[in-house]
Amino acid sequence: MPENTDAVILDGVPAVAPDGAPVPVDKRDKPRSLWNDAWYDLSRKPIFYISALVILFLIVISIWPGLIASQDPLQCNLIDSQNGPSSGHWFGFDQQGCDVYTRTVYGARASVEVGIFSTLGVAVLGAVLGGLSGYFGGWLDSIISRVSDIFFGIPILLGGVVFLSAVKGGSVLTVSTFIILLGWPQLARIARGAVITAKEQDYVLAAKALGAGHGRILLRHIAPNALAPVIVWSTIALGTFISLEATLSFLGVGLKPPAVSWGIDISAAAEQIRNAPHMLLWPAGALSVTVLAFILLGDAVRDALDPKLR
């Protein structure tokens, strides 16, 4: 039998542990992980709900644009060219006589797809390479770090113009591939730093002392503790990748017509900004709101997951 009957909680009154410290009593639930804590923190933030709603809406309309837009974005009539807003066409028409509202709704899909594909790719590639280089160190670390330095040295727009005009693809896949190729080193650095911090903790030593192998240490001890910065950075990066797609499409090297994308529409509208400002306003506004929503969400997630990062 233990000589100290430790901290028995009676009637919800916090008993005092034999150590003299009060036992934290949690009335809401018993097992409370740090993830639960983070979720609890998030669930009380209005910013989180607003940005999550915007993002949810974007995802829904990028899967089923027909839900809120009844017309075809490629069904255009030159007679309507540059016509301003009217009843039935609240956002007006663009140069080609296409309905701006329909095109803005349909344009969400390209942005969301590029954002999600490139973020997933960057997160997986960056976290794996950065994690391995941080964990094993040595020559593997040297190689991965030097390679990522090389990619860091490539200006992303110049690289985009060169790479994307060389592959002549102009699809969501090629744009995402390009973003993954140039985006992973940033995340690899973050993951490497997080893994190096985690691997020096005593609980990793304790696991080693128990005889745990690399796989167990990486998956059970390091990954869960190094994940927070990766998630936070990925959420924020998703927004910037969407704006990068728009930028590349604006420059004419990203998605190409007849694809529907905000970047393409902004590019077309920029030439007519004096005659028909409404052409620019809607796709540009949609882009800004989307990017803002992801950045705000990332901020909220960061505050919840790691208050120290603030």
Place this chain on the structure above:
Amino acid sequence: MSEPTLSKDPESSAATAAEAGAPVVEAAEAAAAQLADREPILQVRNLVKHFPLTQGIVVKRQIGAVKAVDGVSFDLYAGETLGIVGESGCGKSTVAKLLMSLEQATAGEVFYKGQDITKLSGRALKAVRRNIQMVFQDPYTSLNPRMTVGDIIGEPFDIHPEVAPKGDRRKRVEELLDVVGLNPEYINRYPHQFSGGQRQRIGIARGLALNPEIIICDEPVSALDVSVQAQVINLMEKLQDEFNLSYIFIAHDLSIVRHISDRVGVMYLGKIAEIGSDAEIYEHPTHPYTQALLSAVPVPDPEAREHRERIILSGDVPSPANPPSGCRFRTRCWKAEARCAEEEPLLAIPTRFAEVDTPAKHESACHFAEEKDVVGAA
């Protein structure tokens, strides 16, 4: 090699030491006789760990080495507690990591039941790990914050499935929580829901899970409040009796080490300066460094404090990357002579005490080892 001596009860030895030296010697000899036919469970021989200092970005050149541990030898017997004391940076924690094979030794051997564990790897090392476990210093970093207490204490069983069958594990974890004085209902809680002392108990439960024979405690209480320290120490003593554990107890708190240890080794700059039973070290230190260390122990009685002599060492601890020649302590020692710089004193019973029956007859790495009265130490 000398006979390691063992004296179980610090209080009685303190009392007898105050009267005269002789009874202590008797007790020590009786204990020594008892130990003589016991095989040491752990034998450490000339353990060395040098951390290389490198220069260069692409091609790394070794320009030197931090000699964190530089030739440490001692024995550990079953059921005893060996305290290791020394100031920060003297290599105590590196010794712990070497014994756990968490660091690769540069040279030397660690024999566990006759088997050199520094050369082991893979399955053989994993098998030895079952018998040598560790309790860490900081209870806030030694528990994975993303795992429940049940997962933390149950992890040893995941790694060594032969110890507990799968269906049995939850019960075993609850038993372990009970053994260390925690409520078994806490099994689903996370570490951040516990206080420092409770976390250290969780760490101890994890160390006990595999039924080890040796537990290496690297400053297990120095991160805790003083009131909690006593509870954790008492728990560790209780567990030692219950499971016949051998402890290597590393600390810089001299009074705690005296309380828990049967034998004590004093480390300075990667070497053991003096080693002996706790009464020998605390009442009859012969190495100047031990004497200086003991004179720094706070004395609660103001009268005694007035009368005792404080030995204030001059200078700082030399860099372990460039330790002094000969005796490592000579740069700060008031007895140092030319011989100390030329000839390194070996850890052995000083010749002047070899033939006499005195508590000063224990291993001390000093050419001029002699007793010095350090009043009221510890």
